[in-house]
Amino acid sequence: MESQIHLTDLPLDPSGIHQYLSTPASGGIVVFTGTVRDHNQDLRVIRLEFEAYEPMAIKEMERLAQVCSEQWPCHRIAIHHRLGILGVGEIPVVIGVSTAHRQEAFAACQFLIDALKVHVPIWKKEVFTDGSQWVSAHP
Amino acid sequence: MKTQSPDTLSVRILAFGIAKDILEDNVIWMDLEPGSKVSDLKSALMEAFPAFEKLQYVRFAINESYVTDDEIILPDDEIAIIPPVSGG
Numbered sequence: 001m002e003s004q005i006h007l008t009d010l011p012l013d014p015s016g017i018h019q020y021l022s023t024p025a026s027g028g029i030v031v032f033t034g035t036v037r038d039h040n041q042d043l044r045v046i047r048l049e050f051e052a053y054e055p056m057a058i059k060e061m062e063r064l065a066q067v068c069s070e071q072w073p074c075h076r077i078a079i080h081h082r083l084g085i086l087g088v089g090e091i092p093v094v095i096g097v098s099t100a101h102r103q104e105a106f107a108a109c110q111f112l113i114d115a116l117k118v119h120v121p122i123w124k125k126e127v128f129t130d131g132s133q134w135v136s137a138h139p
Numbered sequence: 140m141k142t143q144s145p146d147t148l149s150v151r152i153l154a155f156g157i158a159k160d161i162l163e164d165n166v167i168w169m170d171l172e173p174g175s176k177v178s179d180l181k182s183a184l185m186e187a188f189p190a191f192e193k194l195q196y197v198r199f200a201i202n203e204s205y206v207t208d209d210e211i212i213l214p215d216d217e218i219a220i221i222p223p224v225s226g227g
Contacts, residue, residue, distance in 0.1 A: 034227050050226070051155060051156065052155075052226075053153065053155055053200070053203075053219055053221070055203050056200055056203040056204070056219065057226075059203050059204070081226060081227075092226075092227065093226065093227045113227060116226055116227055117224070117225070117226060117227045118224070119205075119224070120224060120226050121155065121200070121219070121221050121224055121226075122224060122225070122226030122227075123155055123156035123157075123222070123224060123225050123226070124225045124226065125156075134156045134157040134160070134222070134225070135225035136195070136223040136224070136225040137156065137157040137194060137195070137222055137223055137225075138193065138194070138195060
């Protein structure tokens, strides 16, 4: 298994990631793209602000890629996460997996995005028309 | 840098997200008893910054890995307060 793990202030490139994932043996490639939406419940979201404990976030993403490849036969795994200020419609995260068959690619990709949201030390602040909050900070 | 005296453990603590807002800084120093565990640090933080009580839960990392409350803190450890993460 090969992996490509990135934290960056620059816009993410889903098609470049798709290209990276493609190998002659890969019959299935699943790429998940997260995008900034314009609301959370009834509140209008203007932008999101992401920050990370960068060295640990990289380590955790590498660890999750490893755990994932032990559970599913992955050819390549890409986990790219954006930092800084993102507007509605921009892409904070792209996760992609290539495998021989589609079932493993779907399952592995789902595992990675779910695990990222639990373990990787990245935080987002939602900025509304009148105020802001750190997501998940309070019950 | 702070100098270590033998009867005090001065630790550097990184804070992110809402923890940074509560501490009003992204890095602070705290003095603990030598041999203190993460649970002792947690109590000291709660005492110094009561707003931590309001958080759903907080994890700690030492040297870029998650640790449990039983972990003993060593003089040169890099400690980080990890409030609920929200990447993606």
